[in-house]
Amino acid sequence: MAEKLCAPFLHGADEVRLRMADAAAALLPAAAGAVWFWRWRALALLAGCCGGCAALEWLCARARPGRGDVRDGSALVTGLLLALLLPASCPWWAAAAAVFAAIVPGKRLFGGLGRNPLNPAAFGRAALLLVPALRPAALRTASGTFLLGYTGGSLGELSSALLLLGAVYLAARRLLPPETAVPALLAAFFTGLVLPGCDAAAVAAWGGTLLAAAFLASDPVTSPMRPGPRLLYGACAGAGCTLLAYYGWGIGGTACGILAADVLGRLADLLPPPKKAK
Amino acid sequence: MQLRQRGVRLPSPAEEPYSDFPEPGRVTLPLLWGETPLVRTGERVFLGQKLADGAGEAVPVHASVSGTVAAIAPKLCADGKRWPAVVLDSDGGDRPDPAARGCPLADGLSSEELFALLCEAGIREGGGRSLASVIESAGGCRTLICSAADEEPFTLAEDAALTAEPERVIGGLRLLMRLIRPEKTVLAVSAAQREAVRAAARWLPRDGGLSMAVLPDRYPLTDPRRLAAMLCPDGEGTVVRASSAAAAEAAVYDGTPVTRQTVSVNWLTGQKVFSVPLGTPVSLVLAACGRPETEAVLGGPMTGRRLANWNVPVTKGMAGLTLLAAERDGRPGTACIRCGRCAAVCPAGLRPYLAARRRGGAAWENCLRCGACEYCCPAGRPLMEDIRRAGREAVRLG
Numbered sequence: 029m030a031e032k033l034c035a036p037f038l039h040g041a042d043e044v045r046l047r048m049a050d051a052a053a054a055l056l057p058a059a060a061g062a063v064w065f066w067r068w069r070a071l072a073l074l075a076g077c078c079g080g081c082a083a084l085e086w087l088c089a090r091a092r093p094g095r096g097d098v099r100d101g102s103a104l105v106t107g108l109l110l111a112l113l114l115p116a117s118c119p120w121w122a123a124a125a126a127v128f129a130a131i132v133p134g135k136r137l138f139g140g141l142g143r144n145p146l147n148p149a150a151f152g153r154a155a156l157l158l159v160p161a162l163r164p165a166a167l168r169t170a171s172g173t174f175l176l177g178y179t180g181g182s183l184g185e186l187s188s189a190l191l192l193l194g195a196v197y198l199a200a201r202r203l204l205p206p207e208t209a210v211p212a213l214l215a216a217f218f219t220g221l222v223l224p225g226c227d228a229a230a231v232a233a234w235g236g237t238l239l240a241a242a243f244l245a246s247d248p249v250t251s252p253m254r255p256g257p258r259l260l261y262g263a264c265a266g267a268g269c270t271l272l273a274y275y276g277w278g279i280g281g282t283a284c285g286i287l288a289a290d291v292l293g294r295l296a297d298l299l300p301p302p303k304k305a306k
Numbered sequence: 307m308q309l310r311q312r313g314v315r316l317p318s319p320a321e322e323p324y325s326d327f328p329e330p331g332r333v334t335l336p337l338l339w340g341e342t343p344l345v346r347t348g349e350r351v352f353l354g355q356k357l358a359d360g361a362g363e364a365v366p367v368h369a370s371v372s373g374t375v376a377a378i379a380p381k382l383c384a385d386g387k388r389w390p391a392v393v394l395d396s397d398g399g400d401r402p403d404p405a406a407r408g409c410p411l412a413d414g415l416s417s418e419e420l421f422a423l424l425c426e427a428g429i430r431e432g433g434g435r436s437l438a439s440v441i442e443s444a445g446g447c448r449t450l451i452c453s454a455a456d457e458e459p460f461t462l463a464e465d466a467a468l469t470a471e472p473e474r475v476i477g478g479l480r481l482l483m484r485l486i487r488p489e490k491t492v493l494a495v496s497a498a499q500r501e502a503v504r505a506a507a508r509w510l511p512r513d514g515g516l517s518m519a520v521l522p523d524r525y526p527l528t529d530p531r532r533l534a535a536m537l538c539p540d541g542e543g544t545v546v547r548a549s550s551a552a553a554a555e556a557a558v559y560d561g562t563p564v565t566r567q568t569v570s571v572n573w574l575t576g577q578k579v580f581s582v583p584l585g586t587p588v589s590l591v592l593a594a595c596g597r598p599e600t601e602a603v604l605g606g607p608m609t610g611r612r613l614a615n616w617n618v619p620v621t622k623g624m625a626g627l628t629l630l631a632a633e634r635d636g637r638p639g640t641a642c643i644r645c646g647r648c649a650a651v652c653p654a655g656l657r658p659y660l661a662a663r664r665r666g667g668a669a670w671e672n673c674l675r676c677g678a679c680e681y682c683c684p685a686g687r688p689l690m691e692d693i694r695r696a697g698r699e700a701v702r703l704g
Contacts (some may be wrong), residue, residue: 033612034611034612034690034691035603035605035607035608035609035610035611035677035690036607036608036609036677036680036681036690037574037603037607037608037610037628037630038316038317038459038574038607038608038681039680039681039686040314040681040682042647042682042683042684043638043684043686044640044643044684044685044686045638046684047643047684095641096640096641099638100638100640139641140641141640141641141643142640142641142642142643142644142685143641248643248644248645248646249643249644251644253644253645253646253649253657253659254646254649254657
């Protein structure tokens with residue numbers, strides 16, 4: 029690293045690596061809950077996804093240096109998120125395919141951390157929808173409480189209470205932008221209200237909604253940079269995830285909704301800023 | 307411009323009293339604005355005696371020690387150029403000029419007489435302007451702002467002036483109020499300056515006209531445009547420094563011109579504040595800290611620039627010096643992660659992330675060059691370099 033030659037010589041404590049460590053820490057309660065419930069299956073899935081993502085990132089960085097490397101910690105967060113989007117019954121080859129899709133076409137082919145327009149974890153999860161056997165059931169067929177101990181879906185869907193705990197931590201570390209998270213939750217709730225036969229409160233408290241609003245949509249790389257487009261992005265993500273999950277493929281629909289919002293958000297960022305009244 | 311709420315909270319060092327400083331044996335007083343020398347080599351001079359004077363932006367240059375004129379020759383200055391300078395050998399006595407006389411009864415002076423006294427005092431404002439020209443251009447201005455906040459963290463010249471001599475600052479402000487006749491005068495301090503606020507509150511007059519505004523501790527605070535946007539109803543005001551007000555008071559009541567400069571030297575984790583005679587070599591000031599760092603920066607850590615040769619004199623307004631270790635670890639940078647922090651803190655409401663993409667065009671003219679964006683960038687992007695380059699390109703493209 030070259031020596032810094034011009035001001036400022038003072039730098040704040042904010043650093044990408046610390047942000048990634050905080051994001052990983054915020055996902056730990058949900059991961060711990062999954063391990064407690066599914067034991068070694070969940071542990072193997074979590075460890076496999078994290079290790080696979082980190083190893084693949086390291087390999088890609090060696091093959092093509094200068095585009096970020098594994099030490100920034102982003103691959104770890106992608107792996108954790110991806111594992112939480114997969115069900116405990118997921119076969120190992122499917123998890124490996126998801127890891128590959130997340131890191132190679134989802135991130136490295138676009139140029140690595142910071143240049144990927146689509147959320148890598150959501151991309152990896154959505155790629156598995158190509159195999160009909162791996163499509164989760166639509167959310168409208170789900171039954172049971174989402175708050176604690178819902179076992180009909182992915183690891184992350186187990187408990188929205190544990191996810192909320194992580195979200196509170198993320199907010200306390202100022203890494204949860206309220207201008208995306210609040211519209212996302214509200215949009216999910218109101219979409220649930222509009223849909224026929226849908227329990228809006230249950231949809232808003234579903235683990236998939238919380239994963240989308242607090243963890244997938246709060247990724248700064250794939251969300252817009254200005255507050256205005258971020259509001260739009262959050263609302264689109266909330267509504268899109270709910271629609272696709274409710275009628276489509278559960279947590280897989282959530283991933284698709286995030287990808288759609290990523291594209292829309294990128295386009296919204298290109299809009300000229302509003303003219304300020306003098 | 308959204309100059310009000312933004313900015314970034316920087317580490318605020320503890321307020322420091324002055325440290326002892328060994329008096330220099332030789333001082334170099336450069337004539338940076340084309341002043342004409344009034345003394346000859348070998349002549350004996352008193353402390354505070356006028357050595358040179360000129361017209362326009364020039365202000366009188368006074369002897370900062372008593373002794374003899376050793377030479378009048380070009381000397382290297384902090385800008386890297388050689389300027390004509392008066393070199394004095396100190397006799398160590400600091401004998402004051404017997405001809406200098408203050409006006410303890412200055413309250414009876416006319417504005418013209420008061421203005422003439424201030425012109426003779428050799429006071430320089432921020433940006434190198436003379437206090438006299440600031441007063442002249444302030445005609446019809448409705449708000450006078452006295453900025454007692456320092457430009458950067460670890461540079462405590464203004465803070466030290468207000469903490470040590472609040473009565474001087476407020477007395478000097480009253481003189482300036484008589485000359486400028488503003489409707490409102492505000493003493494602006496940062497919320498981090500607790501000692502200074504306490505000291506000034508005791509001396510603030512009760513009769514109105516002069517009030518204190520405690521501003522949120524958000525760097526950058528001292529940009530004149532930002533201060534005016536925060537404190538003036540019409541967004542336009544005249545800004546003077548607290549140290550200038552104190553110098554005006556001393557010049558008018560005691561007849562002592564500006565001969566010393568408050569310099570704070572920091573090493574990013576702490577600082578020392580010295581009051582040194584003008585013309586003291588920077589190397590002597592840095593040596594007085596006894597620090598192991600080997601690289602020096604002229605100014606504070608946020609906007610300063612590197613000083614290659616330390617053998618240059620301290621000049622008016624040189625309030626801060628920064629010491630850096632020669633072996634500095636760069637930050638592990640990544641690509642921009644599009645978090646938008648730089649735009650969120652930019653005091654001018656710009657979007658610094660566009661500079662890296664060579665976009666933003668003419669908007670970079672409004673950049674305050676404060677470095678707040680780069681300070682808070684988690685990816686460690688060199689945003690200030692990007693902005694400078696984008697600004698240059700915008701100028702080139704017209």
